[in-house]
Amino acid sequence: MEEQIQEIKRFNRFYIKIMGILSLYADGSSFSATEAMILYETSNKKDCTAKYLSNYFVLDKGYISKILRKFEKRELIERVTSSKDRRVQYIYLTSKGREELKKLQDRANEKVEEMIKDISEQDVGVLIESMNKIEALLETKNRRD
Amino acid sequence: MEEQIQEIKRFNRFYIKIMGILSLYADGSSFSATEAMILYETSNKKDCTAKYLSNYFVLDKGYISKILRKFEKRELIERVTSSKDRRVQYIYLTSKGREELKKLQDRANEKVEEMIKDISEQDVGVLIESMNKIEALLETKNRRD
DNA sequence: GGATATTAGTTGCATTTGTCAACTATTATT
DNA sequence: AATAATAGTTGACAAATGCAACTAATATCC
Numbered sequence: 001m002e003e004q005i006q007e008i009k010r011f012n013r014f015y016i017k018i019m020g021i022l023s024l025y026a027d028g029s030s031f032s033a034t035e036a037m038i039l040y041e042t043s044n045k046k047d048c049t050a051k052y053l054s055n056y057f058v059l060d061k062g063y064i065s066k067i068l069r070k071f072e073k074r075e076l077i078e079r080v081t082s083s084k085d086r087r088v089q090y091i092y093l094t095s096k097g098r099e100e101l102k103k104l105q106d107r108a109n110e111k112v113e114e115m116i117k118d119i120s121e122q123d124v125g126v127l128i129e130s131m132n133k134i135e136a137l138l139e140t141k142n143r144r145d
Numbered sequence: 146m147e148e149q150i151q152e153i154k155r156f157n158r159f160y161i162k163i164m165g166i167l168s169l170y171a172d173g174s175s176f177s178a179t180e181a182m183i184l185y186e187t188s189n190k191k192d193c194t195a196k197y198l199s200n201y202f203v204l205d206k207g208y209i210s211k212i213l214r215k216f217e218k219r220e221l222i223e224r225v226t227s228s229k230d231r232r233v234q235y236i237y238l239t240s241k242g243r244e245e246l247k248k249l250q251d252r253a254n255e256k257v258e259e260m261i262k263d264i265s266e267q268d269v270g271v272l273i274e275s276m277n278k279i280e281a282l283l284e285t286k287n288r289r290d
Numbered sequence: 291g292g293a294t295a296t297t298a299g300t301t302g303c304a305t306t307t308g309t310c311a312a313c314t315a316t317t318a319t320t
Numbered sequence: 321a322a323t324a325a326t327a328g329t330t331g332a333c334a335a336a337t338g339c340a341a342c343t344a345a346t347a348t349c350c
Contacts, residue, residue: 004269005257011276012167013182015160018283020203022157032307037158051327058165060309065329087316087327112150119282124149127282130275131156137264137272138163177336196298205338210300232298232345296347307336318325 022111031104034059038067039093039101042077048091076100167256176249179204180212184238184246187222193236221245 023033031039034057041056042048050068054061068091071077076097082088093101116124168178176184179202186201187193195213199206213236216222221242227233238246261269 001258002254004261004273005254007273008257008261008276009253011273011280012164013185014280014284016164016182019157019161034307037161040158049327054327061328062310062330063308065327066308069329085317085327089328108154109147109150112153113146115283116149116153123282126278128149128152128156130278130282131153133271133275134279135156135159137268137275138260139159179336194298195300199298206299207301207339208337210298211337214300230298230346234299292350294347294349297345299343299345301340301342303339303341305336305338307334309334310332311330312332313330314328316326316328319323320321 018115022108022115030100035067035071036104038064039071039076039097039104042091043093043098043101049088050091051088053091071097163260167253167260175245180216181249183209183212184216184221184242184249187236188238188243188246194233195236196233198236216242 037057038053041053045052045056050061050064053059053068054064057064068077068079072079074096075094077091078094079089079091082090116127119127182202183198186198190197190201195206195209198204198213199209202209213222213224217224219241220239222236223239224234224236227235261272264272
């Protein structure tokens, strides 16, 4: 048991490092990692709201609000007040927002390609299977929508 | 290929979230995540130096320097100038530093235990195997000491 | 051997990132 | 209607991190 915990922690350290090196979505400068994740989640989540983002990323709602304002200034998103509850604003990517997100994603794709470029096709299969197993085993927990 | 990349990226998002929720080493307040990693790595790496930490974590050396100074003030580390090269200072944990690190580690252990507490022993085995596979497949790259 | 370049670490300043608390507008509760 | 709760905003602030100039030491090159 103790030993298993150590192995899991070792993996976590390892993977933190991998992700740091990948810096997925860290493209030069136009978005911070957090901003990129928010942009992505906005497109991913149906009828996304500030509150959802704040819960999902466990980030202060004031901070989320500021990021969204910036996005709005840059015309990456638009906000539509809910007709049911006028406190709520749904967030949607504009076409420019989708474009920018796509650029980020393309860049992230390249980094992942780079990461696996020396791994045989078969081993990439093993890699993904392993990832899926981990996800399946851990995922039922930590659900919060 | 494209699909595999998407799966890997999905796993990365998933695992970022897991680690966020775990917040390993984020114990209340006495250390930030970065500080905790640095404390750990200081104990982990033989004859650790500021330069090593800066490279290893890809963090500004000025920033590292400040964290180390704080650690020194708190008497968690001590620095010993190398006799071969007096620009270099080796960093060692004091007994107080080891104590604090141990507290962090105990807390991190508890979180990992919590994470796997509803998973059968056998599945924990699968989990760890999967982690090890991922590590083995990715690790030959990204070596920098 | 001295001039010059490089390196490890430090320091002050700037920026980025994030938190907190007070506030507004709106909806829910009683 | 009165009060409480909720979604989001805002400004002041704190923490985390980067940058560039600096010092001291060592390495390199003539």
